Amino acid sequence: MNRQFYNLLPGFLIASCCIIIISCKKLVNPGVPANRTTSEKVYNNDTLAREAVVGIYREIMKSFGPLHGQITWLCAIYSDELTQPDIMKEYEPFLTNTLRADNPTVQAIWTKLYSTLYQCNDVIEGLKNSSLSDSIRNQLSGEAYFLRALNYYYLVNLFGKVPLITITDFAANAKMGRTEIHRIYDQIISDLQDAQHLLTYFTSVDKPYQRVRANSFAASALLARAYLYKKDWAAAEKAATQLIESHYYNLESNVLQVFLSDSKEAILQFLPFTIYNSAEGATFIPQTGKPPTFNIHRSLLNAFETNDKRREWVNNTTYNGSKYYYPYKYKQNNGAPYTEYNMVLRLAEQYLIRAEARIMQNNLTGAAIDLNKIRTRSGLAPIAGFSSEHAAMLALEQERRIELFAEWGHRWFDLNRFEAHTLPGNFVNRADEVLDTFKPEWETTALQWPIPGKEVNLNPALIQNKGY
Structure with a gap:
């Protein structure tokens, strides 16, 4: 390495x-x-x-x-x-x-x-x-x-x-x-x-x-995400465009190249300092004769479209007669050779950020162009266009769900910030809509994690989140 x-x-x-x-x-x-x-x-x-x-x-x-x-x-x-x-x-x-x-x-x-x-x-x-x-x-x-x-x-x-x-x-x-x-x-x-x-x-x-320390473009990439979360759509689009049009980064045509240490779409990766290539590879890839520590939820497996090349980011193993599917973006579960680094920021997300920012500014044509960059790389047919902002957001969520699955909490943060699809225009968190259907103990207060009790006890100025 x-x-x-x-x-x-x-x-x-x-x-x-x-x-x-x-x-x-x-x-x-x-x-x-x-x-x-x-x-x-x-x-x-x-x-x-x-x-x-x-x-x-x-x-x-x-x-x-x-x-x-x-x-x-x-x-x-x-x-x-x-x-x-x-x-x-x-x-x-x-x-x-x-x-x-x-x-x-x-x-x-x-x-x-x-x-x-x-x-x-x-x-x-x-x-x-x-x-x-x-x-x-x-x-x-x-x-x-x-x-x-x-x-x-x-x-x-x-x-x-x-x-x-x-x-x-x-x-x-x-x-x-x-x-x-x-x-x-x-x-x-x-x-x-x-x-x-x-x-x-x-x-x-x-x-x-190799981009293993932050540079100006890494700052632009995270800035685009921060603007997006703050709903400053024009600023998010501008920051993402700066990355996309810099020509320092390119989408890998082969999805199997995306998470390698020399990935051309890597904006920032962290260099391994453990005996493993990455924490994800070490954790997700099961040891011989054992089930995976984590397996992919059936609803996520069913969300992949036919012929989506990103299905190669999923692997499976059989244990005690049952088949389990697990994330396989990283394919090394041990140390040397070090061919995979911890992917922090990558170009594909910038296309998704810009697509969302464009949807929210009613540029549905521009949004479709950005989503089709991701879909084409994944072997899927391009989207012809959108009839409404709501339809465009459904397509955006789908692409974010598949492209960024099991990666830095993106899905959870999206569920937390997106509006429920069944009640457009009346804001209800998407997390409430999705998780309430299959998590019996789900409560809206779970949208935020608890402030650690020890911290609250040490500092009276810290007020605990509701529900804890």
């Missing part, structure tokens, strides 16, 4: 930087901040400053966590994508949508995301008065802004209103209450705009399709 792109350092330097910027249990209550004198030394040294940023990627990928697999499979079982042949105690509350405030997995996700945010904030603060060259300071600051936005995107979509922490001050953070969702999106957008301006397009010379 080519790790030169990360400019990794000897172990003693890595360890020293990790001690400086990583060791916090929680961001909302992170413990004693790093020594400022030591921090100044880090952020005025090219090598140590680079390693501080690389350390954020390393922490994300060194074990399975929210940004390395967990959000993918937890949101998939929370929605209508995956289930389990043998329901495991750890996952049952997600399958049945009966999470409690004391759920240890929810607590771990909250803690990990806020710990990563602390690292991002430390880098941003440390580089503001740094003596590094403008090019290095801009690059590293831009990556930290991007990664902060990425973490907040998942926090706000899982928990709703969360504390918006943009500093490392312990006393202020420990008393921080929850922030309105629109303000969190404003911060996400601001961070990504900063990242756009600070970052450049860069790539590995020997492997030009």
Whole structure:
């Protein structure tokens, strides 16, 4: 595996930087901040400053966590994508949508995301008065802004209103209450705009399709999604168009190439730092003689159209006389050779973002063109056109469901933000419409996960979500 792109350092330097910027249990209550004198030394040294940023990627990928697999499979079982042949105690509350405030997995996700945010904030603060060259300071600051936005995107979509922490001050953070969702999106957008301006397009010379650290186009890709979720349709279309027309990225004609490390449609991938190629491959592909940990829900299998090439992203195994289907976007369930990286952002989503933005601006012809890019790559007949916005949204949801299944929680977030089809014009969440039909314990309050009870007990300013 080519790790030169990360400019990794000897172990003693890595360890020293990790001690400086990583060791916090929680961001909302992170413990004693790093020594400022030591921090100044880090952020005025090219090598140590680079390693501080690389350390954020390393922490994300060194074990399975929210940004390395967990959000993918937890949101998939929370929605209508995956289930389990043998329901495991750890996952049952997600399958049945009966999470409690004391759920240890929810607590771990909250803690990990806020710990990563602390690292991002430390880098941003440390580089503001740094003596590094403008090019290095801009690059590293831009990556930290991007990664902060990425973490907040998942926090706000899982928990709703969360504390918006943009500093490392312990006393202020420990008393921080929850922030309105629109303000969190404003911060996400601001961070990504900063990242756009600070970052450049860069790539590995020997492997030009490896994009394993955030660049300006990664910021544009996540910005397009943030605008979409905020319903700023014109801005979403503009950001997605910037990616599509950049010509740095292209849809892979062969769906089997999409999730490889040298995929031409990869905008951002995270480099493996475990013994596995990817958390998804290691988790979804069953071990010999065992059933898959997660199997694809029958409703998702039935949603594939005949001759859809994306059916190659599904595999099956037989166990005790029963056939189980499981996600097969990633085809390696062990280590070397490292041919698959953790796909974070890819071009196909940008076509889907632009299609949705165009639908909402009544450009149904333009939306059909974008959806047909995805359908044609998948071996399906193009859509001739749409008779209404409602018909176009049905087609969009179908393409998003198939293209992005078992990938970073997209289906769950779509169900949460889309309008129910049976009552167009009278907003009811699509999640209520879909999940109430086959999840007996489904309640609308499950649209947001609980704020971890330990956090609420530590900080009276944190108000629990309804239903918990």
